[in-house]
Amino acid sequence: MIRLHSERAIEQRAGSILNPVARLRYLREAMGGLPKQKRTARRSYANTLAALGILFLLFVLAGQALGHRQTPRPAPVAIKPAVGASPVSTPGALPKVWQVEATATHEMYSNGLRIETGSTVRNQPRAWKRLNLASNEIEQGGDAPAGIVYHSTESHIAPFEPSETARLREAGESVLEYVRRNRSYHYLIDRFGRVYRVVDEHDAAWHAGASIWGDAEYAWLNLNQSFLGVSLEAATAGEKADRDPITPAQIHALKSLTEMLRSRYSIAAGNCITHAQISINPSSRLLGNHTDWASGFPFAAIGLPDNYALPLISMTAFGFGYSPEYLSAGAAAWTGLAVSEKQVRRQAAAANTTVPLYRAYLNERYLNTIARPVRDKESIPNE
Amino acid sequence: MNKDNPAGAIGLDVGTSRIVCARPTSDSEFFFESQLNAFVSVPNTKIRQKALRNEGIPFSVEGSDIVVSGNHVSKFADLLNIETRRPMTMGVINAGEGESLAVLKQIAGLLTDGAAKPGAKACFSVPAPPLSNPDDENHTYHEASLKQMLSSMSFDPQPIAEGLAVIYSELEDSNYTGIGVSLGGGLCNVSLAYLSMPAIEFSIPKAGDFIDAGAAAVTGDLATRVRMAKEHSFHFNGNFPDKLHQVLTVYYDDMIASLLAAMKEAFSGSRRLPKFAKPVPVVLSGGTALPAGFRDRFAKALQAADLPVAVSEIRIARDPLHTTARGALIAALTEM
Numbered sequence: 001m002i003r004l005h006s007e008r009a010i011e012q013r014a015g016s017i018l019n020p021v022a023r024l025r026y027l028r029e030a031m032g033g034l035p036k037q038k039r040t041a042r043r044s045y046a047n048t049l050a051a052l053g054i055l056f057l058l059f060v061l062a063g064q065a066l067g068h069r070q071t072p073r074p075a076p077v078a079i080k081p082a083v084g085a086s087p088v089s090t091p092g093a094l095p096k097v098w099q100v101e102a103t104a105t106h107e108m109y110s111n112g113l114r115i116e117t118g119s120t121v122r123n124q125p126r127a128w129k130r131l132n133l134a135s136n137e138i139e140q141g142g143d144a145p146a147g148i149v150y151h152s153t154e155s156h157i158a159p160f161e162p163s164e165t166a167r168l169r170e171a172g173e174s175v176l177e178y179v180r181r182n183r184s185y186h187y188l189i190d191r192f193g194r195v196y197r198v199v200d201e202h203d204a205a206w207h208a209g210a211s212i213w214g215d216a217e218y219a220w221l222n223l224n225q226s227f228l229g230v231s232l233e234a235a236t237a238g239e240k241a242d243r244d245p246i247t248p249a250q251i252h253a254l255k256s257l258t259e260m261l262r263s264r265y266s267i268a269a270g271n272c273i274t275h276a277q278i279s280i281n282p283s284s285r286l287l288g289n290h291t292d293w294a295s296g297f298p299f300a301a302i303g304l305p306d307n308y309a310l311p312l313i314s315m316t317a318f319g320f321g322y323s324p325e326y327l328s329a330g331a332a333a334w335t336g337l338a339v340s341e342k343q344v345r346r347q348a349a350a351a352n353t354t355v356p357l358y359r360a361y362l363n364e365r366y367l368n369t370i371a372r373p374v375r376d377k378e379s380i381p382n383e
Numbered sequence: 384m385n386k387d388n389p390a391g392a393i394g395l396d397v398g399t400s401r402i403v404c405a406r407p408t409s410d411s412e413f414f415f416e417s418q419l420n421a422f423v424s425v426p427n428t429k430i431r432q433k434a435l436r437n438e439g440i441p442f443s444v445e446g447s448d449i450v451v452s453g454n455h456v457s458k459f460a461d462l463l464n465i466e467t468r469r470p471m472t473m474g475v476i477n478a479g480e481g482e483s484l485a486v487l488k489q490i491a492g493l494l495t496d497g498a499a500k501p502g503a504k505a506c507f508s509v510p511a512p513p514l515s516n517p518d519d520e521n522h523t524y525h526e527a528s529l530k531q532m533l534s535s536m537s538f539d540p541q542p543i544a545e546g547l548a549v550i551y552s553e554l555e556d557s558n559y560t561g562i563g564v565s566l567g568g569g570l571c572n573v574s575l576a577y578l579s580m581p582a583i584e585f586s587i588p589k590a591g592d593f594i595d596a597g598a599a600a601v602t603g604d605l606a607t608r609v610r611m612a613k614e615h616s617f618h619f620n621g622n623f624p625d626k627l628h629q630v631l632t633v634y635y636d637d638m639i640a641s642l643l644a645a646m647k648e649a650f651s652g653s654r655r656l657p658k659f660a661k662p663v664p665v666v667l668s669g670g671t672a673l674p675a676g677f678r679d680r681f682a683k684a685l686q687a688a689d690l691p692v693a694v695s696e697i698r699i700a701r702d703p704l705h706t707t708a709r710g711a712l713i714a715a716l717t718e719m
Binding site for chain 2: 007010011015020021023024025027028030031032
């Protein structure tokens with residue numbers, strides 16, 4: 001049996017369930033427990049052989065990774081949106097927002113949004129990759145972004161009080177200069193709710209790192225290229241954490257900005273998610289390389305559904321697990337996490353294998369068909 | 384205690400000596416009932432039928448015989464000075480008794496009558512195959528027969544290994560990781576599980592009946608007397624009031640040694656042995672584990688056995704006579 005970090009997470013979650021029947025039920029489901037007990041040695045040997053056969057197949061496939069003739073592999077269960085998934089491919093109730101004014105330094109929009117454009121820089125043009133879930137083919141493109149990833153700057157934060165205005169302005173200017181220099185986000189919203197376009201929307205920004213998100217049609221890979229990065233000047237974790245990390249002005253600005261971007265690019269509500277939901281560690285095959293907005297993101301306040309309830313394609317299509325730290329950061333409260341786990345178990349049962357082996361197969365799928373080295377920051381073009 | 388069964392599930396410990404039924408109550412407790420797994424049969428006459436009815440002893444008519452089963456058997460056998468018979472031997476259905484299944488159904492009916500609605504989940508214990516014969520067909524037949532019997536009683540039956548039922552009953556604190564040992568009359572059953580998943584299961588045919596028969600053969604006593612002494616006055620403290628106690632100690636030590644040798648063989652030779660991050664607990668249950676001092680005796684022998692699995696603690700189940708039924712009921716409840 002392949003022991004994955006997810007089993008430690010399963011163990012930890014089980015420990016938080018007080019009722020012994022509920023705890024056993026959770027463990028039997030999480031560990032892929034069969035409804036019937038394996039009783040006879042004959043059946044046990046047969047299942048052991050089947051498991052070894054699958055393991056052997058995985059090793060053969062790994063050996064083919066350099067591009068030799070493809071070895072037939074067990075047909076994966078079609079990746080379907082999990083129960084509870086919102087129809088994210090369908091635009092749904094898209095807002096209608098249009099530009100009403102544009103100058104050298106700012107833009108105004110019909111919903112009251114004002115974007116400061118005087119600090120905008122260029123970066124390398126957008127060039128995204130996505131996995132077409134129906135055809136299992138990698139598609140490439142460079143047109144409109146598919147979604148929005150929300151971040152927090154985790155920068156130095158001064159108390160939001162009148163007496164701190166000078167420090168607040170200084171901190172905001174400092175973080176703006178930093179993210180501009182590093183092409184960190186497409187948009188930054190400071191503590192006063194001012195919206196700055198940092199990197200041009202036609203270009204990639206280095207906001208997402210190794211990341212995966214998906215909807216009913218596509219799995220998006222390394223979202224620097226395919227999603228817009230919007231960051232709030234805020235400190236949400238650790239010693240810098242503020243009790244009220246974002247101001248009402250920031251929420252208002254974020255709502256207006258989200259409406260404009262969704263309107264402009266027909267972005268589905270389910271493709272507006274937080275960095276914690278998409279960030280992965282490809283080496284450990286765990287979620288949560290970054291955990292900003294693992295909890296407390298104001299989806300409802302900015303006109304979005306509770307996207308913490310969305311399933312994670314990184315789990316259901318690529319077998320990623322998560323650490324106890326990820327749960328502690330806030331992911332434990334996501335119904336999307338539980339939905340994803342259930343879907344993996346269903347898929348494993350449909351493929352007639354155990355959950356750990358099935359996850360290993362999905363990991364191998366990630367490596368063979370999707371994984372690419374995370375692109376470091378390209379040489380920044382001179383301004 | 385309110386004996387209503389709101390959850391509509393039962394757990395059955397189908398043991399060689401006794402059958403125990405567990406059901407949940409509306410008080411969130413578990414309620415246990417047990418019946419002796421034995422029967423007697425006498426030629427059918429109307430007078431005998433009338434006498435049994437007057438005594439309130441349930442019976443069935445099988446062919447030309449009256450069959451009485453369950454707890455009433457001892458009294459009836461004494462009354463008529465006849466031998467009791469057993470529908471099970473060595474943990475499985477006694478193929479030498481033609482009425483075995485009919486009697487088991489009668490006893491199960493005594494226990495489950497009114498216990499749950501039709502279609503209720505019934506998780507029943509079955510022994511693991513012997514270590515020496517993993518493909519033992521007697522076990523396959525036993526499980527299939529019990530399943531069919533319970534289906535005919537309108538239950539939705541599901542088997543569970545005895546050792547695993549011990550783990551489900553006792554090891555919630557270790558997330559159902561550890562070793563469960565059921566020391567019954569016919570067999571000792573062992574299960575090793577990791578996070579509720581059984582990894583290794585087996586049984587050995589040395590248990591309570593082996594001790595009784597061996598001690599009886601040496602001392603010349605009746606096996607029934609030996610059993611009574613074992614259950615009421617025997618303990619492991621080195622003081623032997625008579626030869627019977629000394630002989631019982633010898634046969635107990637033999638059973639313990641055989642059990643640990645089997646565990647060592649099963650764990651060492653299996654590729655299914657999980658890699659545990661920390662030592663695991665061992666729980667002992669069943670009537671054969673009841674004598675005072677048994678836990679310490681077993682622990683001392685285990686320490687010397689050098690098992691390939693590190694053990695954190697060894698303890699006796701909270702309610703050794705009801706552990707298997709309790710674990711079976713918990714398993715049934717998780718499937719609802």
